[in-house]
Amino acid sequence: MIFALLILITSCGVPQSTQVEPRPAAAPTSEIRIEAWVWNEHEGTRLVTDGWDIKTTIGYEHIIDSLPNFYESLLKHYSTVFGELPYPRERLNVFLFSEETQWQQKVEELLGNEASQWEGLGRGGLTIDGIAVLYHLDRRGRSRATFRIAAHEGWHQYAESIMQNSLPTWLDEGIGTWMEGFRIRRGVLAFEPASNWDRLSTIRTIVASDRLSSLATLLMAEPSELLAESRGALLGYYAQLWAFTSFIMEYEDGIYRPALRKILLNAIEGRLRNPRNQVRWLDAFTDDPVLMEKQYREWIVTYVRPGNSWR
Secondary structure: OOEEEEEOOOOOOOOOOOOOOOEEOOOOOOOOEEEEEEEOOEEEEEEEOOOEEEEEOOOOHHHHHHHHHHHHHHHHHHOOEOEOOOOOOOOEEEEEEOOHHHHHHHHHHHHHHHHHHHHHHOOEEEEEOOEEEEEOOOOOOOOHHHHHHHHHHHHHHHHHHHOOOOOOHHHHHHHHHHOOOEEEEOOEEEEOOOOOHHHHHHHHHHHHOOOOOOHHHHHHOOHHHHHHHOHHHHHHHHHHHHHHHHHHHHHHHOOOHHHHHHHHHHHHHOOOOOOOOHHHHHHHOOOOHHHHHHHHHHHHHHHOOOOOOOO
């Protein structure tokens, strides 16, 4: 059984970076089928688009109305931001519940006895065998945190659907966090990885307190073990993966991006080989991992500094 998780603490404020071009939202999907849906006596809505089958018990009409275009825009983003990648051959399935108790029941339905290990997840979501199980994280009809988790888990669904080989955990989760950032300006959706205040504020604290993990530690960590330790440990892990993925994409105008794309293509084509030691993944990016880590540590200090292109 394959599953991925996301834990998220929400706050306010949005950072901005000038180094990564924002991706505009896709045009509205040409076909949207909307029908009533009932789960465990909870009334809901089913929305079927070209790429997604979304079932939700959320009652806010404005959120329901925005789900199809947001999710279709995600597929366009996933399949273009690293260079052209394929679309899934089948629709991806999403369960988006209005309450945490409904989410817990669905997780138990899918995982059985294994569901207990995720009881401490708190505000988060899971992707289980390609199915995203999420719940509404916002209050008073808002949707920003909920959509961030949808973008993160949507990446896991997309990657699993198109790739013959699984990505290493650190990279799959790192890209998931990197996908969370978006802005809506004058009704126009734009994906901006740097627009992620939750990850930024966490990594700022880590850097300021000199608790940045070595890349060796980061690449070898396991999310489930960190969750068992504490939610704080898991949040710190995700923030550092967001930072390292941002470094890979942005450092020196993207000198490490071609290596990342090669990893993705190898996974799609079934040619990705997982090294015994996860630290050896750095060899896919550079002949000098020590230098790469030095570059990362210097870059992240500047990247998270207050007033450095953030607002």
